[in-house]
């Protein structure tokens with residue numbers, strides 16, 4: 001049994017958003033395979049409101065690197081510890097058996113050399129899968145500059161792997177994480193994409209990183225605008241087939257002359273997640289979301305901001321508007337849009353119906369008509385005023401809603417995506433085995449028909 | 462008229478057949494007998510089976526929904542199920558898309574609550590290991606779902622016998638390694654294994670170490686993990 005002290009050190013050094021550990025605080029999500037439920041599962045919630053799904057821990061926090069933002073960097077004076085692969089495997093099993101966790105999220109600081117570290121990570125997951133026949137979810141962080149053979153070997157056992165890009169440009173990375181380079185992060189990512197494709201060619205069955213790859217970007221430690229970040233994410237989804245990009249607002253845990261001393265507001269991170277959502281599930285392009293060189297406006301959510309930039313598209317009539325357009329209405333989400341398209345097949349809807357269907361009209365009413373009736377503000381200026389952040393009480397609540405752990409996700413799909421996917425395809429069933437990288441596709445893969453989409457609404461999948 | 466049912470599917474379907482021509486029918490569980498005239502329904506498995514087949518023809522998914530609705534712990538859940546199935550019978554097909562219809566809406570909400578709790582409990586259940594190696598978890602869910610949860614854990618931990626104890630309904634779902642069954646269970650005495658304490662302590666250590674105290678958001682935590690569920694969770698003991 002691992003000692004309490006060691007567990008404490010390795011957990012605490014894994015919890016910071018800026019270190020080798022993280023991939024989006026608490027939003028990190030299983031989407032398990034094997035015996036894990038297809039929907040990610042929260043096993044507990046900590047007083048900071050985050051979900052505990054996986055045992056998130058470092059194998060070691062002894063680091064030879066010195067990323068300037070990281071509390072575990074080589075020259076920092078913090079308590080150090082390393083666990084053995086056996087200790088980690090045993091801990092995972094005993095936690096899993098008691099239903100404390102859904103699986104393991106294992107990472108490590110770079111101890112001694114990249115290869116040494118990668119070998120030990122590999123040893124831990126191999127123990128779990130072969131000796132202990134563990135079928136729960138495993139997310140493994142890749143170590144940059146480790147031997148390619150070790151990386152492919154590890155991918156045989158893990159459900160998901162991630163290399164964190166950390167900073168949106170090479171220049172920023174050089175400055176803040178001098179021992180890493182964009183290439184040292186991108187090249188194993190590309191290698192895994194290629195190997196996964198080859199594996200699929202050769203094998204009809206079996207798994208190779210079934211939950212794909214993810215990455216993380218630290219927001220606000222370097223000067224890049226949001227437009228840059230959103231474009232990078234778009235490229236990562238399209239070209240690399242990533243399942244998720246996580247954004248982590250920079251929190252100064254370390255004093256450094258090159259780093260900002262003030263934390264970046266959670267709001268910016270929140271806006272980026274909203275933008276990411278629009279990219280993945282709502283059919284928006286990066287260009288539509290954030291014009292070149294600009295940041296996402298803080299006072300409106302990105303969908304609202306787009307709608308305000310494009311008043312010629314509104315209002316839309318809920319009884320006739322195509323699904324793609326309903327999805328672009330501020331305040332109407334995937335579930336809402338889906339409910340509308342279902343319900344209007346039986347009867348024309350008025351505002352009362354929408355209310356009863358629990359569709360929130362606060363923002364939406366400025367952009368829709370029901371049977372030709374409009375209840376929104378008279379002119380554009382009034383709409384803007386009503387929608388801006390200060391004017392709304394609900395933003396704080398919304399933010400916490402948005403932070404909701406993605407309990408529905410399977411390798412990146414979420415309930416909105418699932419429903420949207422099924423609905424857009426009008427129940428066209430099996431895009432068999434589809435799902436690497438293209439928008440909506442994991443959703444389609446999850447769901448066959450309209451009926452099952454509805455089952456997702458009313459019951460478990 | 463008021464019809465009293467025993468909460469089983471057969472009982473419900475028998476009551477449905479008795480009540481469905483009655484404009485003012487109200488279906489209640491037996492233990493909620495009001496003052497005044499009521500009809501007590503005796504389940505008739507044969508007729509219930511016929512109704513079941515007919516409903517399956519009308520809507521392939523509605524019997525599964527009925528199963529879930531009958532598990533619902535809300536007041537009035539049997540009536541909700543009745544109104545929903547009545548609409549299916551009247552319209553002669555699935556109605557679950559009619560989300561602006563009050564009866565459909567009510568059923569959808571009840572179904573969602575049951576599904577939501579099943580989802581939550583899959584995470585919140587806490588097993589302790591007994592001296593014999595079997596796992597034991599007490600719980601007190603709002604809805605009657607232990608057997609559904611048991612199927613989930615049976616798939617997940619096929620090699621570990623376990624007892625899922627619904628202390629509110631005084632029954633348990635038991636997996637003995639070969640069979641899954643329900644049994645009445647008032648109180649359980651469990652001898653813990655030698656290591657159990659140690660693992661529980663490690664879990665508590667982990668739980669407090671992952672927390673970031675400077676970002677405390679207790680309201681949000683309460684929303685996701687309501688206080689009533691914490692009673693049996695190791696990290697809150």
Ligand code: SF4
Nearest residue numbers: 020063067070073109
């Ligand atoms: S590699 Fe960098 S981010 Fe990772 S633990 Fe070491 S110093 Fe921290």
